[in-house]
Amino acid sequence: MKTIDYIFIDNNLQIPKYKQLVSSIQKAIESELLQKGDKVDSINTICKAFSLSRDTVMVAFNELKTRGILTSIPGKGYYIKSTNINFQEKVFLLFDELNAFKEDLYNSFMRNLSNKIKVDIYFHHFNRKVFNSLITENTGNYSRYVIMPASFQNFYPLFSKLPKNRIYILDQTKTEFKNKYPGVYQNFEKDIYNALISGNDLLRKYKKLILVFPAGKEPKGQLKGFVRYCNDYNWEYEIIQNPFNRDIKKEEVYIAPNDRHLVYLVKEINKNNLNLGKDVGLISYNDTPLKEIAANGITTISTDFEKMGESLAKLIENKQTKLIENPSSLIIRNSL
Amino acid sequence: MKTIDYIFIDNNLQIPKYKQLVSSIQKAIESELLQKGDKVDSINTICKAFSLSRDTVMVAFNELKTRGILTSIPGKGYYIKSTNINFQEKVFLLFDELNAFKEDLYNSFMRNLSNKIKVDIYFHHFNRKVFNSLITENTGNYSRYVIMPASFQNFYPLFSKLPKNRIYILDQTKTEFKNKYPGVYQNFEKDIYNALISGNDLLRKYKKLILVFPAGKEPKGQLKGFVRYCNDYNWEYEIIQNPFNRDIKKEEVYIAPNDRHLVYLVKEINKNNLNLGKDVGLISYNDTPLKEIAANGITTISTDFEKMGESLAKLIENKQTKLIENPSSLIIRNSL
DNA sequence: TCTAATTTGTGCGTATGTATG
DNA sequence: GCATACATACGCACAAATTAG
Numbered sequence: 001m002k003t004i005d006y007i008f009i010d011n012n013l014q015i016p017k018y019k020q021l022v023s024s025i026q027k028a029i030e031s032e033l034l035q036k037g038d039k040v041d042s043i044n045t046i047c048k049a050f051s052l053s054r055d056t057v058m059v060a061f062n063e064l065k066t067r068g069i070l071t072s073i074p075g076k077g078y079y080i081k082s083t084n085i086n087f088q089e090k091v092f093l094l095f096d097e098l099n100a101f102k103e104d105l106y107n108s109f110m111r112n113l114s115n116k117i118k119v120d121i122y123f124h125h126f127n128r129k130v131f132n133s134l135i136t137e138n139t140g141n142y143s144r145y146v147i148m149p150a151s152f153q154n155f156y157p158l159f160s161k162l163p164k165n166r167i168y169i170l171d172q173t174k175t176e177f178k179n180k181y182p183g184v185y186q187n188f189e190k191d192i193y194n195a196l197i198s199g200n201d202l203l204r205k206y207k208k209l210i211l212v213f214p215a216g217k218e219p220k221g222q223l224k225g226f227v228r229y230c231n232d233y234n235w236e237y238e239i240i241q242n243p244f245n246r247d248i249k250k251e252e253v254y255i256a257p258n259d260r261h262l263v264y265l266v267k268e269i270n271k272n273n274l275n276l277g278k279d280v281g282l283i284s285y286n287d288t289p290l291k292e293i294a295a296n297g298i299t300t301i302s303t304d305f306e307k308m309g310e311s312l313a314k315l316i317e318n319k320q321t322k323l324i325e326n327p328s329s330l331i332i333r334n335s336l
Numbered sequence: 337m338k339t340i341d342y343i344f345i346d347n348n349l350q351i352p353k354y355k356q357l358v359s360s361i362q363k364a365i366e367s368e369l370l371q372k373g374d375k376v377d378s379i380n381t382i383c384k385a386f387s388l389s390r391d392t393v394m395v396a397f398n399e400l401k402t403r404g405i406l407t408s409i410p411g412k413g414y415y416i417k418s419t420n421i422n423f424q425e426k427v428f429l430l431f432d433e434l435n436a437f438k439e440d441l442y443n444s445f446m447r448n449l450s451n452k453i454k455v456d457i458y459f460h461h462f463n464r465k466v467f468n469s470l471i472t473e474n475t476g477n478y479s480r481y482v483i484m485p486a487s488f489q490n491f492y493p494l495f496s497k498l499p500k501n502r503i504y505i506l507d508q509t510k511t512e513f514k515n516k517y518p519g520v521y522q523n524f525e526k527d528i529y530n531a532l533i534s535g536n537d538l539l540r541k542y543k544k545l546i547l548v549f550p551a552g553k554e555p556k557g558q559l560k561g562f563v564r565y566c567n568d569y570n571w572e573y574e575i576i577q578n579p580f581n582r583d584i585k586k587e588e589v590y591i592a593p594n595d596r597h598l599v600y601l602v603k604e605i606n607k608n609n610l611n612l613g614k615d616v617g618l619i620s621y622n623d624t625p626l627k628e629i630a631a632n633g634i635t636t637i638s639t640d641f642e643k644m645g646e647s648l649a650k651l652i653e654n655k656q657t658k659l660i661e662n663p664s665s666l667i668i669r670n671s672l
Numbered sequence: 673t674c675t676a677a678t679t680t681g682t683g684c685g686t687a688t689g690t691a692t693g
Numbered sequence: 694g695c696a697t698a699c700a701t702a703c704g705c706a707c708a709a710a711t712t713a714g
Contacts, residue, residue: 037349102434290598
């Protein structure tokens with residue numbers, strides 16, 4: 001029988017065998033007995049050599065895989081992928097797209113996470129195929145999976161091979177999987193509804209509300225909440241796909257979730273010598289520092305991305321399984 | 337024994353041998369070592385030359401056959417049928433940090449890249465250890481490496497195991513490795529120098545230039561270019577680490593590369609009833625759409641991130657090895 | 673081309689101890 | 694005392710990938 005000199009298993013010890021195996025490999029890396037790229041003995045040889053169950057070795061190797069230390073190639077074997085044994089956890093973070101307010105979310109998430117946790121970031125760009133392949137390709141290589149599903153439907157089957165209780169849904173959720181997966185989400189419908197109510201006094205000087213809703217990436221809850229508010233409070237309203245070539249009239253309020261639309265609207269309002277915040281109202285979505293000084297202050301409906309990052313980090317650090325609704329508010333500035 | 341110079345098999349590598357064989361042939365076609373119609377060495381010569389099993393070679397050749405790259409003539413041998421290889425390019429993209437103007441750069445890069453190329457994005461957060469481990473851990477997993485080295489020194493040794501001619505330096509470069517690696521870079525010193533010259537007429541109404549330079553992440557070229565301009569044009573100048581608690585006086589111009597400093601300055605200027613663009617000047621760095629409407633328009637020194645993404649995509653698509661200086665300009669708005 | 677050996681990956685069943693309510 | 698859930702450990706079978714002869 002082959003002798004393996006870097007693994008030590010003691011049956012009488014209190015420590016579970018698979019954990020002894022994990023720390024054996026770690027120590028072998030520390031003492032440079034095992035180096036990057038080295039092949040580790042196969043599951044079968046190890047379980048025979050130490051009379052362990054195949055499963056026990058598998059459990060140990062899987063943990064090392066989720067920490068990024070080992071990698072496996074079916075039919076070939078296990079290899080040392082990284083000699084950095086400091087990370088206890090590796091997080092798979094799947095965003096929809098890179099944009100300005102992700103900066104706050106991501107930085108707050110990283111700041112609130114202990115440095116024993118490593119985060120890899122991916123983007124699916126609202127492309128279902130990319131979304132699918134990123135998840136399936138990275139299955140098994142991370143200890144936590146944080147996923148921003150955008151408005152994709154029916155993606156549970158993708159999760160079937162991910163470890164349960166290690167999945168977190170970010171930003172969006174549906175009633176269908178409430179209480180099914182933990183995470184932090186925006187209640188889009190409620191947020192816009194309540195934000196508009198809290199702006200009732202300021203809105204009174206206008207006659208018509210216009211939501212700019214391109215209907216691609218935007219969450220449908222926004223639309224629902226807007227329509228519900230308009231109906232409940234007897235507003236004349238309109239939903240448009242974009243503001244371009246539109247004749248902007250006095251006593252209109254525009255709600256523009258997209259920043260390029262926002263910039264266009266501000267410029268058009270100035271060009272037509274309309275007074276922003278008096279003749280025409282403007283409400284933006286997702287706050288960034290610059291909106292405080294843009295057009296003398298843009299009123300914004302925004303979820304608290306700092307808080308979202310913090311809540312997510314806490315969920316992961318403390319292994320909690322809550323579903324947290326992220327706070328949102330209307331930040332009132334001169335544009336309304 | 338015959339020497340075969342276009343096949344490379346490494347038994348210690350984690351990649352299956354037949355896959356190494358497939359990519360050897362592909363790379364030989366790419367580099368025009370093998371051309372359409374060429375005869376490939378026979379299965380027997382290859383399996384003897386590299387001590388492989390006959391089957392291993394067969395598996396590789398069969399895969400190349402089903403992909404339409406090879407064709408076989410019984411009794412004669414294998415021939416290159418098509419040089420149209422569509423093997424999946426994977427790009428390793430290492431950014432410094434996630435921030436608002438990366439959005440433009442990244443989106444333009446992705447838009448200009450053919451969609452068969454996959455991009456994984458990483459961040460080193462100006463942490464040298466993270467920078468090192470991300471590169472070493474991902475060595476061998478990608479066909480292209482795009483690296484934003486920030487102001488790190490002496491990182492060539494890290495590149496030794498990366499495939500040569502597959503490395504691109506982004507955003508920063510040093511005279512030391514000009515002409516060594518292709519890429520797209522900002523000439524920070526020249527850009528700020530020329531931008532300020534192009535603003536000479538507008539600057540004339542002020543007396544003192546103040547650069548807000550936190551001296552951490554910011555490239556030193558900015559500082560050098562600023563000082564050189566001030567000396568060449570006889571300006572009174574000052575360099576401060578941050579604008580907080582500073583008494584802002586008339587006839588001062590602030591150059592604020594950091595957006596939080598920018599927002600603070602605008603608010604302070606308003607609070608002190610100073611007239612932005614008349615009493616006090618303000619120049620920002622890195623343009624984003626919102627800066628057009630912030631404080632009635634913020635004058636900005638900015639490299640063209642759209643162009644940077646486009647140039648980078650073209651370098652990769654066309655396998656060029658140029659080092660491109662990205663265009664930069666002073667975008668004049670009301671704040672100066 | 674066929675057969676065989678080795679390896680990872682997955683699924684299912686079983687058993688034991690421990691913690692929780 | 695009982696039911697339940699969870700972690701640990703073992704055994705077996707089968708699928709799919711890799712490599713060899």
